[in-house]
Amino acid sequence: MIRFIISRLVQGLLVVAAVISLTYVMMALSPGSPFAKDRDMPPYVKESLNKIYGLDKPLYVQVWRNLKSFATLDFPVSYRLKGWTVNDIIAQGAPVSFTVGGMAFLIALALGIPAGALAAMRAGQLQDRSIMVAATLGVCVPSLVLGPVIALVFALRLHWFNAAGWYDADDWVLPSLTLGLISAAAVARLTRSGLRESLLADHVRTARAKGASEWMIVVRHAFRLACLPLLNYLGPLAAGLLGGSFVTETVFNLPGLGRHFISSALHKDFTVAMGLAGLFAVLIVFFNLLVDIVQAWLNPRIRLTDS
Amino acid sequence: MNDAKSIANVPAAEPVNAPASPGPWHQVWRRLRRNPSAMFALWTLSIIVALCIGGSIFFQQSQIVQDLKIVRQPPSLQHWFGTDALGRDVLKRTLCGGSISLLVGVVATLVAVIIGTIYGLISGLAGKKVDNAMMRLVDILYGFPFIAFVVLLSVICGPSLLLLFVAIGAVEWLTTARVVRGQVLGLKNQEFVLASRACGAGLRRILWHHLLPNVVGPVVIYASLTVPGIMLLEAVLSFLGLGVQAPNSSWGSLIQEGASNMEICPWLLAFPGAFFVTTLLSLNLLGDALRDALDPKSLQ
Numbered sequence: 393m394i395r396f397i398i399s400r401l402v403q404g405l406l407v408v409a410a411v412i413s414l415t416y417v418m419m420a421l422s423p424g425s426p427f428a429k430d431r432d433m434p435p436y437v438k439e440s441l442n443k444i445y446g447l448d449k450p451l452y453v454q455v456w457r458n459l460k461s462f463a464t465l466d467f468p469v470s471y472r473l474k475g476w477t478v479n480d481i482i483a484q485g486a487p488v489s490f491t492v493g494g495m496a497f498l499i500a501l502a503l504g505i506p507a508g509a510l511a512a513m514r515a516g517q518l519q520d521r522s523i524m525v526a527a528t529l530g531v532c533v534p535s536l537v538l539g540p541v542i543a544l545v546f547a548l549r550l551h552w553f554n555a556a557g558w559y560d561a562d563d564w565v566l567p568s569l570t571l572g573l574i575s576a577a578a579v580a581r582l583t584r585s586g587l588r589e590s591l592l593a594d595h596v597r598t599a600r601a602k603g604a605s606e607w608m609i610v611v612r613h614a615f616r617l618a619c620l621p622l623l624n625y626l627g628p629l630a631a632g633l634l635g636g637s638f639v640t641e642t643v644f645n646l647p648g649l650g651r652h653f654i655s656s657a658l659h660k661d662f663t664v665a666m667g668l669a670g671l672f673a674v675l676i677v678f679f680n681l682l683v684d685i686v687q688a689w690l691n692p693r694i695r696l697t698d699s
Numbered sequence: 700m701n702d703a704k705s706i707a708n709v710p711a712a713e714p715v716n717a718p719a720s721p722g723p724w725h726q727v728w729r730r731l732r733r734n735p736s737a738m739f740a741l742w743t744l745s746i747i748v749a750l751c752i753g754g755s756i757f758f759q760q761s762q763i764v765q766d767l768k769i770v771r772q773p774p775s776l777q778h779w780f781g782t783d784a785l786g787r788d789v790l791k792r793t794l795c796g797g798s799i800s801l802l803v804g805v806v807a808t809l810v811a812v813i814i815g816t817i818y819g820l821i822s823g824l825a826g827k828k829v830d831n832a833m834m835r836l837v838d839i840l841y842g843f844p845f846i847a848f849v850v851l852l853s854v855i856c857g858p859s860l861l862l863l864f865v866a867i868g869a870v871e872w873l874t875t876a877r878v879v880r881g882q883v884l885g886l887k888n889q890e891f892v893l894a895s896r897a898c899g900a901g902l903r904r905i906l907w908h909h910l911l912p913n914v915v916g917p918v919v920i921y922a923s924l925t926v927p928g929i930m931l932l933e934a935v936l937s938f939l940g941l942g943v944q945a946p947n948s949s950w951g952s953l954i955q956e957g958a959s960n961m962e963i964c965p966w967l968l969a970f971p972g973a974f975f976v977t978t979l980l981s982l983n984l985l986g987d988a989l990r991d992a993l994d995p996k997s998l999q
Contacts, residue, residue, distance in 0.1 A: 410843075411843055415847075418855060422854060529980065532976055532979040532983055533976050534935075534975070534979070537968075540957070639939070654941075669848075
């Protein structure tokens with residue numbers, strides 16, 4: 393177990409380092425310069441700027457220098473936002489994205505799992521049909537359609553919340569609802585299909601023969617097995633939600649990590665893009681490891697070996 | 700595009716060994732035909748595809764013609780879907796945009812499926828060491844923040860749509876590779892493959908006659924579920940202003956225009972959004988139905 397975790401952590405570190413380097417190389421190969429302004433600057437200014445930020449060195453030297461600065465937590469400065477280091481930008485965007493994403497994740501679980509369980513228990517009946525129709529629709533309505541519709545209804549018509557921005561304490565509600573509803577649909581589908589299969593398992597039949605109530609069977613016996621495929625979905629979902637949704641943050645004009653990433657990519661802010669891509673990779677690696685550990689804990693037949 | 704129909708055509712194009720009994724694809728087609736949601740999806744999809752292709756042929760020029768006298772008109776008899784902020788017909792723009800969205804979905808999926816199938820075949824056929832290394836690489840790539848890389852790629856590729864297809868396809872092949880490898884590992888030691896090998900069949904014959912035909916099913920299922928995912932990705936990019944460039948349109952960029960004007964002219968969001976959602980829904984329903992039809996064990 394310990395060996396498994398350590399080897400996965402080492403592998404994860406390699407992934408993060410690869411993501412950071414690849415981001416840098418991709419940015420460096422793309423046309424344009426982080427210092428480009430509306431006005432052409434004299435070549436000697438450009439030269440000295442490149443020198444200050446180390447852009448005149450060969451590519452591998454630049455990559456190595458940045459990797460080293462991330463590894464020693466001595467974060468590099470942003471090329472565009474004067475006076476900001478990468479960790480300042482993360483510290484500013486992370487609370488927004490983590491709040492919105494975390495609440496969306498909770499909404500997805502709180503809605504999706506009971507709905508999926510109910511559908512599985514009433515398989516073939518009206519409740520099952522209607523839940524599954526709603527879930528299938530939910531999976532297919534993308535956030536770029538649902539977000540504006542939710543903003544239109546709850547903000548512009550009903551005036552319950554702000555339509556955009558990050559000013560009031562309840563500004564997380566609409567974006568979280570957008571992301572949460574969409575994810576809840578997928579969670580409900582996975583819960584249903586997992587439970588349907590595990591409700592037919594032998595140990596569930598034994599529990600039923602002993603006279604356990606149906607909810608007891610689902611909660612105590614069937615769900616443990618049923619949530620294994622669900623967990624595989626929840627890991628990447630959590631990583632994606634916490635990293636900030638590009639679309640939802642744009643629709644609701646939130647100053648989150650996703651927005652920062654897009655503007656850094658567009659404006660060739662190498663270091664910020666690297667830092668954020670690295671953070672996304674850290675989230676993915678962390679949640680995948682967490683999923684593996686929880687799966688092994690839930691089902692002792694899964695053995696954690698790393699080969 | 701029309702997945703189920705092309706499946707039905709497979710036996711005709713490639714005669715099966717026992718012509719007397721209907722091939723497995725006939726059975727799949729029969730099961731699909733009995734599934735009402737699959738047929739609904741198939742018809743809806745065919746209609747949308749036909750409309751978009753027809754629309755993009757007839758209206759390619761007129762969809763970008765601006766007429767500032769008829770700005771932001773609600774749906775009427777002249778303009779069924781209304782007009783946008785520059786007086787362009789929303790129906791024409793929705794159809795032309797749709798053909799771009801669909802094209803991106805299909806081309807990028809093809810790229811992804813081809814790369815994934817080749818990778819999976821090699822990994823499944825090669826020895827254990829190569830297989831381990833190749834699958835470890837896939838595991839590692841799964842840890843990459845893909846949407847971030849697609850954003851980066853689209854910034855690098857600029858407005859070149861073709862390059863973008865290839866870029867999206869090139870990052871979406873991982874699951875296909877896993878699926879194909881799993882199939883090949885299961886198949887390559889089965890009796891009929893061993894028998895064929897014992898009869899002196901070479902690698903090429905085994906590949907074409909035994910492995911690939913058996914891999915097609917799962918790959919088709921996976922591909923039909925990949926198309927909506929990739930169309931979504933394209934829509935996200937266009938929504939963020941990184942995909943299709945004006946004056947051209949795709950459903951993503953139309954939805955973005957609609958979202959920024961939704962308070963005064965909701966039809967700008969409603970029509971492209973409805974087309975997009977309906978297409979995604981049909982593709983997903985079709986993919987689910989194909990999975991059920993190809994897997995006799997799957998639960999209803």
